[in-house]
Amino acid sequence: MLKIRNVESGYGKIRAIRQVSMHVEPGEIVTIIGANGAGKTTLLATIAGLVKASSGEILFGGQNLGAVSAPKIPFLGCVMVPEGRQVFATMSVEENLLLGAHVLHKEGRAAVEGLLEHQYQLFPVLRDRKTQLAGTLSGGEQQMLAMARALSSRPKMVMMDEPSTGLAPLIVKEIFQIIVRLRDEGNTVLLVEQNAKAALAIADRGYVLETGKVILQGPASDLLNNRDVQRAYLGREKID
Amino acid sequence: MTAELFVQYLFAGITYGSIYAIVAIGFNIIYNTTGIINFAQGEFVMLGGMIAISLLPLLPLPLAIGVAVAVTMLIGALMEMIFIRWLKNPSVLRMIIITIGISILTREAAIHIWGENIRALPYFVGNEISTISILGARISPQVLWVVGVCGVMVVFLHLFFQATSVGREMRACAANRMAAILCGINPRNMVTLSFVLSAGMGALAGCVMSPITYSQYDMGTGLAIKGFTVAILGGLGNSGGAVAAGLLLGAIEAFSVSVVPLAFKDAISIAILLLILFVRPHGIFGSAEAARLKTF
Numbered sequence: 001m002l003k004i005r006n007v008e009s010g011y012g013k014i015r016a017i018r019q020v021s022m023h024v025e026p027g028e029i030v031t032i033i034g035a036n037g038a039g040k041t042t043l044l045a046t047i048a049g050l051v052k053a054s055s056g057e058i059l060f061g062g063q064n065l066g067a068v069s070a071p072k073i074p075f076l077g078c079v080m081v082p083e084g085r086q087v088f089a090t091m092s093v094e095e096n097l098l099l100g101a102h103v104l105h106k107e108g109r110a111a112v113e114g115l116l117e118h119q120y121q122l123f124p125v126l127r128d129r130k131t132q133l134a135g136t137l138s139g140g141e142q143q144m145l146a147m148a149r150a151l152s153s154r155p156k157m158v159m160m161d162e163p164s165t166g167l168a169p170l171i172v173k174e175i176f177q178i179i180v181r182l183r184d185e186g187n188t189v190l191l192v193e194q195n196a197k198a199a200l201a202i203a204d205r206g207y208v209l210e211t212g213k214v215i216l217q218g219p220a221s222d223l224l225n226n227r228d229v230q231r232a233y234l235g236r237e238k239i240d
Numbered sequence: 241m242t243a244e245l246f247v248q249y250l251f252a253g254i255t256y257g258s259i260y261a262i263v264a265i266g267f268n269i270i271y272n273t274t275g276i277i278n279f280a281q282g283e284f285v286m287l288g289g290m291i292a293i294s295l296l297p298l299l300p301l302p303l304a305i306g307v308a309v310a311v312t313m314l315i316g317a318l319m320e321m322i323f324i325r326w327l328k329n330p331s332v333l334r335m336i337i338i339t340i341g342i343s344i345l346t347r348e349a350a351i352h353i354w355g356e357n358i359r360a361l362p363y364f365v366g367n368e369i370s371t372i373s374i375l376g377a378r379i380s381p382q383v384l385w386v387v388g389v390c391g392v393m394v395v396f397l398h399l400f401f402q403a404t405s406v407g408r409e410m411r412a413c414a415a416n417r418m419a420a421i422l423c424g425i426n427p428r429n430m431v432t433l434s435f436v437l438s439a440g441m442g443a444l445a446g447c448v449m450s451p452i453t454y455s456q457y458d459m460g461t462g463l464a465i466k467g468f469t470v471a472i473l474g475g476l477g478n479s480g481g482a483v484a485a486g487l488l489l490g491a492i493e494a495f496s497v498s499v500v501p502l503a504f505k506d507a508i509s510i511a512i513l514l515l516i517l518f519v520r521p522h523g524i525f526g527s528a529e530a531a532r533l534k535t536f
Contacts (some may be wrong), residue, residue, distance in 0.1 A: 048422060074424035083421060088415040091408075098405070099412050103424040105405065153424070 001026045001076075001157055001188055002047070007056030009046040010212075018212040020056075025056065029179065029189045031220065031235055033196040034209035040192045041083055043209070044159050047190075048080040049073045061156065075103045077156030081163065085147070086143040089135030093126055096134050096145055100152030111131035112152075119148040122178065140171035147178065157188040164195045176202050196233035200224045208233070241498065244376035249494045251374070255383045255452065257490020258390035259285075262445040263467025264474060265397065265484035266438035272414040272477045273434040275428070276335040280319065280343040281442060281467055284462030287312045288443025289455030290350060293359045301364065309443040316439025320432045343460065350457035361450040364389075382451050389448045393441055394483055410434065414477075462506065469513040475523030485524065 016039045016170040024030045034040050045051040047058055049070030049172040058065040068076065085160055088096050097119055101112045120127040123144045129137060142161055150158050152226050160179070162171040172195070179189055180202050193199035198208055200220045208216035208229060216229065223229050241249075263281055270278045292308035299307065323338055324330075330338075363370070363382050372377040401407040412420045413427045420427055446455065453459075470489050474481030489512065495503050500508075516523065 050418065050421065069426075070421045071424050071426040074422065080422050082418065086416055086419040086422075088412050088419060090415045091411060095408055095412075099408065099420070099423045099425070102405075102409065149423070 001061060003056045003057075003059040004047070007043075007046060007053045007058060007061075008044055009051055009053045009056075011042075011051070011135075016212055017046065020212070020214055022207050022214060022217070024188060024190050026156075026188050027183065027186060029183045029191060029203045030203060031191045031193055031199040031206045032209055033199055033206060033223075033229075035191055035233070036194070037211075038209040039162055039212040040209055042212075044080060044161050044192055046189040047078065047159060047212065074153055074155070077136035077154075078159070079155040079157075080152050080159040081146045081162040082134045083160065083165065085139075085146045087134040087137070087142050087145050089133065091134060092131050093134055093137070093145060094130045096149050097126075097152045097191065100149030103153045115152050115154060119152055122151070122181070123148050140167050140174070143167060143171075143175055144178070147175075151182070151187075155187075157190060158182070159190045159192070161192045162194060163191070164193060174196065196229070197224075200229075203234070245498075247375045247377035248379075249498065250491065251377060251379050251383055253491035253494035254487060256493060257487035257488065258387050258483075259445055259449050259453075259463070259484045259486075260466045260470045261486025262390050262393060262441055262490055263463050264470035264486055265394065266442050266481045267467055267471040268477050268482055269397075269434045269438045269441075270431075271471075273410055274323075274324075274335075274431050276330075276332065277339065277468065277471075278435070278438070278535065279339040279464055279468075280346060280460075281438065282462070282464030283343050283346040284439045284442030284460075285446035285463050286317060286350060286455065286457065286460040287315060287346070287439075287450075288446030289361065289450040289459075290354050290359070290457070292447045293361055293450065293455060294354070299389065301362065305361075305444070305447045309440050309449060311314075312443035312446075313440040313504065316435040317432055319439075320435040324435075325432070327429060329444050343464070347458055347460065350483075353448075354457055358454050358456045359450075360454045361447060363451045364448075380450075380452065386445075386448050386452065389444060393444065394479070397437075397441070397479065399516045406433070414517055432442050465513070466509055469509050469516070472513065472516050472521070473523055478523070481523060 004020060004022045007020045008015060008018055016196060020043060032040050032043065042051060046053050047065065049065060049068060053066055060076060063076060088099060097116050098112070101115055102113070104112055124142055126148055129141065134142065137145060163175050167175065176198055179191065183189055191199055191203060194219060200223055203220040205218065206220045206223045207214050208223065216223065216226065263285060266281045266284065268406055269279060288308050291311050292304045295307055323342055353361055353476035364385050365381045371380055401411055409425045410433065411432045412423065413430045414427060417427050437514065466489065470486045473489065474485035489509055493508060494515050496505060
């Protein structure tokens with residue numbers, strides 16, 4: 001579904017990502033873990049077209065995303081839930097979802113309403129808050145809204161940037177359960193997380209990013225048991 | 241002051257006030273999608289009136305106005321595409337200088353095309369001396385046209401932004417540009433659209449006001465200052481506030497004539513602008529909290 005080859009990207013002269021290669025297959029949860037400033041967010045922003053790759057290749061369903069402008073990328077089925085939610089704070093919950101379904105406007109009202117209904121089933125709390133301004137929701141509700149907004153476009157792949165940031169542990173658990181449910185419904189998820197333990201627990205495969213490079217990759221269970229990963233990201237030092 | 245005189249002043253205030261409100265809403269539309277103040281806003285009003293006057297020998301009045309509005313919208317789109325679209329993350333100061341430059345350019349072009357003559361469209365109904373009586377005051381029917389058309393425009397805009405998907409997408413760009421891109425909305429197209437919209441509104445206002453206030457190549461500057469005062473007074477980006485502030489400024493100006501000489505009329509609005517900028521930069525109707533979050 002997604003294939004990245006030797007991608008370099010960054011801001012101005014700063015190379016935030018160096019020679020990154022990775023792939024995501026349909027129906028998988030793939031997680032990218034790493035410390036603050038490792039380049040995780042830049043990598044997602046590069047795939048979403050917000051930052052342009054200076055070299056390398058990003059193929060999504062066989063199409064080179066490097067040649068597609070950022071607002072066109074959601075039309076190909078590749079959407080992102082940005083870090084910090086980024087809901088349309090001054091607009092209602094329903095309007096947020098309708099904007100998420102913008103890429104489907106050619107399919108007519110019925111299709112869009114069906115999709116919105118599906119989001120309300122997945123996130124019942126949003127139905128109760130339909131007419132409320134998105135900015136007045138709690139952090140967890142805003143995260144759900146941001147996810148529902150992305151899903152309203154009926155994407156082929158959803159990228160989520162740090163969905164657990166700033167949320168209470170109980171809410172984080174709920175969010176991760178929803179991600180698993182999304183995968184079980186056939187969605188493909190690329191998940192970026194600082195909360196490596198939680199992310200690896202639900203993911204199929206993982207990549208470890210450090211100072212812009214992929215230093216480790218493999219099945220999530222292998223990474224969970226990897227000693228370097230445990231020491232650096234899971235806060236567990238094994239004493240032999 | 242007699243009751244009749246009061247109503248007379250009030251109507252003069254409402255007439256000018258609704259024009260100021262339309263110019264201010266033009267500022268707001270562009271500010272909301274781009275975060276910049278388009279100081280060429282007054283030029284749209286001038287262009288609308290002048291083009292309609294030039295077309296009048298060829299076309300009947302309603303058609304001349306329609307074409308003038310369409311041409312001004314096209315000019316608005318071209319302005320944005322030529323001067324603004326290609327800039328990457330321009331600073332506020334740079335944008336201000338560019339829009340002032342566009343304003344000077346338009347004015348110079350206008351003086352070459354139309355000269356310095358003061359012109360006017362004919363009254364839509366009746367002529368200069370036809371009046372109708374409202375509460376004892378004598379009002380020109382054109383005043384009702386100005387107030388009516390401005391009112392309809394405000395209602396139309398409100399419906400456009402609240403009830404159409406394009407309006408919703410424009411608001412989304414204003415609310416969160418990055419999130420809008422992630423939803424597949426191209427903010428650049430929305431910016432062009434905002435210039436087209438405010439150009440069209442300005443042009444239509446320029447046409448309906450022309451019989452009363454006349455049209456001249458340099459009328460845009462004064463209107464831009466008044467409109468800007470109203471936009472700030474009402475809270476930048478707040479169109480409901482702009483209507484209230486526009487009517488307020490119009491009324492203050494109209495009633496000031498009974499107290500101070502006519503020449504002070506413009507000084508009053510500039511004084512209000514300065515006062516507001518010093519004391520309440522977020523406007524009377526704007527919230528301080530929202531203003532703090534804005535970059536300008």
